[in-house]
Ligand code: ADP
Ligand code: ZN
C-alpha cells in the first residue's frame with residue numbers, strides 16, 4: 001500500500017482526496033499543492049501526509065507541484081479548520097477555501113506583502129518642467145511631483161492612472177520604488193481619561209493575557225466599548241503581540257479604522273469583501289509574516305493567521321452577519337472562541353445587546369461578564385416613548401405625534417432619524433376594486449413597489465417586473481401602494497418638511513463602495529436634517545446632532561413565528577434607539593406600534609434589554625430551544641415538491657434513532673416556494689450537543705448517497721440562526 005497525501009480541494013464534497021506525493025520535493029501539512037482533478041487542475045491544501053491510501057494505487061494520481069515551500073497555513077489554523085469542518089458538517093475543502101483570500105487559492109506566486117509605490121525619475125521631473133507630456137501622463141507626473149504614491153492612493157486620486165503609468169515607465173519618466181518602512185509605534189491622539197468601569201474591564205482582560213478566557217463586555221451604545229478595545233489593543237501591541245478585531249459590517253469599518261490608526265499609530269490591516277483581491281491577500285500575508293500587528297475585518301477575517309496572537313475581539317457579537325448563510329455555514333463568533341482556546345489568548349465579545357447564547361454562557365460561568373453602564377459623553381439617557389397607532393390618522397404611515405416630534409427637532413436645528421426596516425416604496429401593490437395584488441410567480445410573495453425605478457421587485461429572488469397601469473384581473477384603474485418602505489417615507493418627509501434635507505440610507509442609496517460614509521459626511525454636524533433608513537443606520541457612526549429616533553413598524557417583529565424574532569426585535573430597537581443623544585444634547589426615542597401592550601415592548605421600555613433578554617431566555621429554557629437545545633437543519637429544494645418530499649423522507653429514515661433526538665418534519669420550509677423551487681426541511685434537535693453531533697456526523701456523510709440526493713439541492717446547517 002503506497003503512502004499518500006490527504007488534500008482538501010475546494011469542492012462541496014464531504015471528503016479529502018488522496019494523492020501520491022510529488023515526484024520532486026516534499027509537501028508539508030498546510031502547504032498548497034497543484035493537483036490533477038478531473039479534466040482540470042486544482043489548488044488544494046495538504047491536510048495529512050504519509051497516510052495509507054483508501055483506493056487502489058493504480059487509480060491514484062500524483063501531486064503536480066508544491067506551491068509553498070513553507071506551509072501557508074500554520075498548525076493552529078489547520079487544527080482550527082479541521083475542527084470547524086467537523087463541527088459545522090461542512091465540506092473540508094470549502095472550509096480551507098474560506099480561510100484563504102481568493103488570490104491565494106490560485107496557482108500563482110504569492111503577491112509581495114508591500115504594495116508597489118511609484119515615484120518620478122529625474123527625467124520625469126524634467127519632462128514635467130518642459131511640459132512635454134499632456135493628458136493622463138501629465139496628470140500622473142503632476143500627482144507624483146508631491147512625492148511617491150501607492151497604487152491605492154493613485155486609485156483614489158487618479159482613477160485612470162494605470163495606462164499612463166505603463167507609458168511613463170517605458171519612457172523612464174517614473175519608476176517603482178521601495179515602500180518606506182512602516183512607521184514605528186507612536187500613539188498620535190492623546191488618550192481619554194478612562195472611567196472606572198472601563199478601567200475594571202481593561203484590567204480584567206489584561207490580567208487574562210496569555211491564556212484563554214472569554215469575556216462578554218455588556219455595555220450600552222455610547223458607553224465606551226470601543227475605547228476599551230483600543231486600550232486593550234494598545235497593551236497587546238506593547239507586548240509585541242497581534243490583535244484581531246471583528247466587526248459585523250464593512251459600513252462600520254472606515255470610522256473604526258480611522259479611530260484605530262489615529263490612536264495606535266501603527267498600520268491597521270483591513271479585511272473585508274469589498275476590498276480589492278490584491279489588498280486582501282497582502283493584508284493576510286502581512287499578518288502571517290508578523291509584519292502587521294492589528295487586523296480589523298468582517299466575518300472571514302476570523303481566519304487571519306495570528307502567529308503572535310495576543311487578543312481577539314468580536315464587536316457587536318450578537319449580529320447575525322457573523323453567520324455565513326451559504327456554502328460553509330460557520331459562525332465567526334464561535335470560531336473566534338475556538339481560535340482563542342487554541343492560541344491561548346483572551347476573547348472579548350462586546351455588545352449593547354448581547355445574544356441570548358452569550359448571556360447563557362455568562363450564566364453558566366463559561367464567560368466572564370464585564371459591564372459598562374454609563375455613557376461618558378452624554379448627559380441624559382434617551383427617553384423612550386410608545387406611540388399607539390390605533391385610531392390615528394396616518395400620513396404615509398406616520399402618526400401626527402411622530403411628525404410633530406420630527407418638526408420640533410429640526411426647528412431646534414437638530415437631526416432626526418426615521419427608522420423603517422423595509423426598502424422600496426411599498427411592500428404591496430393592491431387593486432382597490434377586486435383585491436388582486438402583485439405577486440412574484442416564482443415565490444408566491446408580494447412584490448415590492450420601487451417607485452423611482454418604476455418596477456416591482458421581489459425581495460426574495462430579485463425578480464423584476466414592470467408596474468401595471470391597470471389591474472390585470474379586473475382592469476380597474478385604482479392600483480394602490482399598501483404599507484411603507486424607506487423610499488415612500490423619504491417622499492412623505494420631504495413633502496412635509498420641504499426646508500430640511502432628507503437623506504435616505506438603505507441598500508439602494510449605498511450600493512457604491514464608501515457611499516454610506518460619503519452620505520454621512522454630507523451631513524453637516526450643526527445643521528438640521530432628517531435621516532430615513534433601514535438597519536444599516538442602526539450601528540456605528542457617531543451623529544452628535546441626532547436627538548430624535550423614530551422607529552416605524554416594529555409590528556412584523558412582534559407577530560413573527562420565528563422563535564428568534566423577539567430577540568432580534570429587542571436588539572434592533574435598542575441599537576437604533578442608541579443612535580439618539582450621543583452627544584451633550586438629550587435624546588428622545590419614539591416607537592410607533594399597533595400593539596402598545598405587547599409584553600416584550602413593555603419589558604424592553606420599562607426595564608431595558610437585560611431584563612427582556614432574561615425573560616426570553618426563561619422562555620427558551622422552558623421550551624428547550626437554543627441555547628438550551630441544539631439544532632441541525634437539513635434544507636432541501638427542487639422544482640417538484642414530490643422530489644423534495646422523497647429526499648427528506650429518505651434522509652429521515654436514515655437517521656439513527658436515539659432517545660434524546662427530536663425530529664420535526666419532513667415539512668415545507670416557512671417559505672415553501674422561492675425562485676421557482678419547492679423547499680422543504682427536516683429539523684433535528686437535542687438537549688445534548690454531544691448526542692446531536694454523534695448522530696448527525698455519520699448521517700451527514702450518507703446523505704449524498706441517498707437515491708434522491710442527485711435530484712435535489714440540499715444543505716446542512718448546524719446551529720441555524722433562522723429556520724427559513
Ligand atoms: P461604544 O463603542 O460603546 O458605542 P465609544 O467607545 O464609541 O462607545 O464611546 C462613545 C463616545 O464616548 C465616543 O465619542 C468616545 O470618544 C466617548 N468616550 C468613551 N470613553 C470616554 C471617556 N472615558 N471619557 C470621555 N469620553 C469617552
Ligand atoms: Zn382588480
Ligand code: ZN
Nearest residue numbers: 440443458461
Ligand atoms: Zn421571487
